[in-house]
Amino acid sequence: TMHIIVCVKQVPEVVDADLRITRDGGGVFTEDLEFDINEWDAFAVEAAVQLKEARGDRVTAVTLGDDDDESVLRHALAMGADAAVRIDREEFEGSDPLGIARGLHAAVKDLEPDLILTGAQSSDAGWGQAGVLLAGLMGLPYASLVVDFEVKGKTIVAQRELEANTLERVELSMPCALTIQTGIHKPRYVSIMGIKKVRRIDIDLLEAGDLGLEGLIGADASAVAHRRLSLPETGGQAEFLEGSLDEICTRAAQIIREKGGLA
Amino acid sequence: MEEILVIAEHREGSLRDVTFELLGFALGLAAKENFSVTAVVPGLAAEKIETLKTVCDTILHCDDQRFANYNASDYLAALSALVAERKPRLVVAGHTSQGMDLAPALALAAGLPLITDCLDFGWGEEGAVASRQPYAGKINSHLTLRPADTYMISLRPGTFEAETNSGKSATIETFKAPGESAPGRRFIEYLAAEVEDIDIADADILVSIGRGIGKPENIPLAEEFAKAVGGTLSCSRPVADNQWLPKTRQVGTSGKTVRPKIYIALGISGAFQHQAGMKNADTIIAVNTDPAAPIFSVAHYGIVGDILEVLPALTEKFTSP
Ligand SMILES: Cc1cc2nc3c(=O)[nH]c(=O)nc-3n(C[C@H](O)[C@H](O)[C@H](O)COP(=O)(O)OP(=O)(O)OC[C@H]3O[C@@H](n4cnc5c(N)ncnc54)[C@H](O)[C@@H]3O)c2cc1C
Ligand SMILES: Nc1ncnc2c1ncn2[C@@H]1O[C@H](COP(=O)(O)O)[C@@H](O)[C@H]1O
Numbered sequence: 001t002m003h004i005i006v007c008v009k010q011v012p013e014v015v016d017a018d019l020r021i022t023r024d025g026g027g028v029f030t031e032d033l034e035f036d037i038n039e040w041d042a043f044a045v046e047a048a049v050q051l052k053e054a055r056g057d058r059v060t061a062v063t064l065g066d067d068d069d070e071s072v073l074r075h076a077l078a079m080g081a082d083a084a085v086r087i088d089r090e091e092f093e094g095s096d097p098l099g100i101a102r103g104l105h106a107a108v109k110d111l112e113p114d115l116i117l118t119g120a121q122s123s124d125a126g127w128g129q130a131g132v133l134l135a136g137l138m139g140l141p142y143a144s145l146v147v148d149f150e151v152k153g154k155t156i157v158a159q160r161e162l163e164a165n166t167l168e169r170v171e172l173s174m175p176c177a178l179t180i181q182t183g184i185h186k187p188r189y190v191s192i193m194g195i196k197k198v199r200r201i202d203i204d205l206l207e208a209g210d211l212g213l214e215g216l217i218g219a220d221a222s223a224v225a226h227r228r229l230s231l232p233e234t235g236g237q238a239e240f241l242e243g244s245l246d247e248i249c250t251r252a253a254q255i256i257r258e259k260g261g262l263a
Numbered sequence: 264m265e266e267i268l269v270i271a272e273h274r275e276g277s278l279r280d281v282t283f284e285l286l287g288f289a290l291g292l293a294a295k296e297n298f299s300v301t302a303v304v305p306g307l308a309a310e311k312i313e314t315l316k317t318v319c320d321t322i323l324h325c326d327d328q329r330f331a332n333y334n335a336s337d338y339l340a341a342l343s344a345l346v347a348e349r350k351p352r353l354v355v356a357g358h359t360s361q362g363m364d365l366a367p368a369l370a371l372a373a374g375l376p377l378i379t380d381c382l383d384f385g386w387g388e389e390g391a392v393a394s395r396q397p398y399a400g401k402i403n404s405h406l407t408l409r410p411a412d413t414y415m416i417s418l419r420p421g422t423f424e425a426e427t428n429s430g431k432s433a434t435i436e437t438f439k440a441p442g443e444s445a446p447g448r449r450f451i452e453y454l455a456a457e458v459e460d461i462d463i464a465d466a467d468i469l470v471s472i473g474r475g476i477g478k479p480e481n482i483p484l485a486e487e488f489a490k491a492v493g494g495t496l497s498c499s500r501p502v503a504d505n506q507w508l509p510k511t512r513q514v515g516t517s518g519k520t521v522r523p524k525i526y527i528a529l530g531i532s533g534a535f536q537h538q539a540g541m542k543n544a545d546t547i548i549a550v551n552t553d554p555a556a557p558i559f560s561v562a563h564y565g566i567v568g569d570i571l572e573v574l575p576a577l578t579e580k581f582t583s584p
Binding site: 014015016018019021028096097098120121123124125126127128129132133135136137140141142143144145157159160161162163164165166167168169170171172173176182183186222223224225226227228229230231232233234235236237238239240241245246248249250252253255256259260261262 | 467
């Protein structure tokens with residue numbers, strides 16, 4: 001059987017939210033946002049847990065975050081992960097994806113993984129880097145944007161998603177790392193009961209200080225010196241239809257008839 | 264002269280369009296900074312690189328068969344050797360399936376600071392600056408980078424105009440592939456798209472649903488509307504991921520590119536991967552509860568509202584006499 005590591009990140013849900021920028025212009029107010037497991041990571045956990053169910057593999061979920069982010073590990077445990085590790089974020093404040101990957105690497109390297117799964121990207125930062133960087137730091141072969149894979153003896157045959165409905169099949173020797181794209185297998189639902197059942201499982205805590213990463217992580221080691229955020233202009237050229245629901249729909253129907261040649 | 268190195272992309276024997284977008288960006292920056300532009304093309308036949316001659320100063324070419332199909336191990340070995348040797352000021356890749364695979368590994372191997380999914384990059388008073396749009400396109404982020412001799416970026420596809428002739432006539436240099444093929448990863452084959460139920464690219468009117476539809480039980484509301492206007496149902500990625508509609512109905516970079524007369528986006532936030540597949544529709548109407556949804560930035564008409572209310576009311580405008 002294999003030891004599978006799956007990296008999971010807690011992210012704010014932003015699609016429906018009113019985002020506000022902090023006064024110094026460098027951050028987003030997250031206090032009133034809902035948090036959840038990064039969408040891509042939920043697919044990665046599902047893929048790991050399905051292997052466990054089919055083959056008896058062992059699954060360890062790893063996150064780099066603070067206390068509150070342990071809920072993402074509980075989520076992974078409730079989905080079926082066996083163990084969980086949290087690397088404390090404190091010393092990582094201001095890290096770029098390489099800093100994060102260094103933290104994940106320090107935690108993962110001694111766990112003798114056969115397979116490392118991450119998400120293809122985190123929905124908040126959207127870098128799409130940490131998984132491939134982790135593979136690089138581990139010195140492992142990897143494939144990104146994986147939408148299907150199969151274990152075949154000592155190799156993994158993975159399908160990578162390319163553009164325009166095209167896929168490619170690649171073969172990797174194990175141990176190896178995959179970054180998972182959404183759609184691979186639908187992540188199972190996690191109920192409050194499910195979370196309750198795993199609440200007593202111990203979470204291993206690692207402090208950056210113990211990982212030997214001085215000078216390699218945090219704001220000073222980041223590629224980014226300074227960050228200034230702003231809210232994009234919304235709406236662009238769009239003409240917004242206003243009025244009562246009936247008025248809006250009358251106008252919309254008129255546009256559709258006209259532009260669609262239905263008149 | 265200092266150099267911008269652009270990693271050209273090709274697939275199944277032809278240069279990909281994004282290559283010319285990357286060159287469009289690089290030529291603009293090079294003109295400003297007085298740099299030269301070099302396109303690195305591993306693996307394409309010599310006659311297939313002709314079209315690059317007018318859009319860069321140098322073509323670095325190697326037609327070794329091992330590069331014919333993108334392969335992380337071999338590309339990484341070859342490109343990190345090139346970067347170490349040439350020490351360009353900037354390395355540019357696409358934020359594409361190839362760039363997402365290669366860029367972090369190359370940056371790590373070559374020790375370059377990397378900014379992925381950039382909308383722009385250049386040098387200002389404070390030094391190197393990059394802009395991005397994180398948080399699903401709802402935040403603009405303007406980054407000032409720490410000083411470095413060489414930077415690497417991946418550019419968001421569809422951001423820069425493709426340059427197909429800037430009047431240059433590039434010199435061609437060849438580079439050697441590394442001796443041994445790197446072990447670890449092997450390309451096997453391409454897999455074609457699944458068999459179509461219908462081709463959404465043929466439709467005049469697309470009624471396109473996103474995660475905002477909520478649950479599969481709500482899809483008939485969109486179906487009835489589509490029927491009433493003689494349209495076809497399409498969707499964003501999560502709807503296909505959830506198998507609420509077949510994958511062949513997905514619009515976007517990893518799905519289909521469509522150009523209907525009317526595209527009606529219902530509960531779709533408008534991620535750039537989605538926009539890339541539909542922004543050239545003649546008329547775009549978007550319905551979304553979130554006035555800040557990025558879809559409104561490409562829409563011609565916007566309705567801020569709940570699709571579950573708008574759909575039945577709008578359908579009625581076509582069904583009641
Ligand atoms: C490599 C790669 C390739 C990708 N390729 C594609 C692709 O080809 N196509 C694609 O679509 N995506 C693609 N994606 C995914 C993309 O990044 C987004 O995650 C996706 O497009 C989001 O889909 P959505 O807008 O339906 O969902 P969300 O982003 O969750 O947005 C849902 C929207 O619905 C609105 N809403 C909610 N309820 C209602 C309601 N009742 N009435 C009205 N509005 C409502 C919300 O305000 C929100 O704006 C790709 C991602 C990656 C990394
Ligand atoms: N703080 C973190 N903790 C655990 N995993 C992470 C963290 N940040 C990123 N990852 C993993 O790396 C992937 C890519 O993230 P990113 O490079 O930020 O887009 C995510 O989908 C996660 O699997």
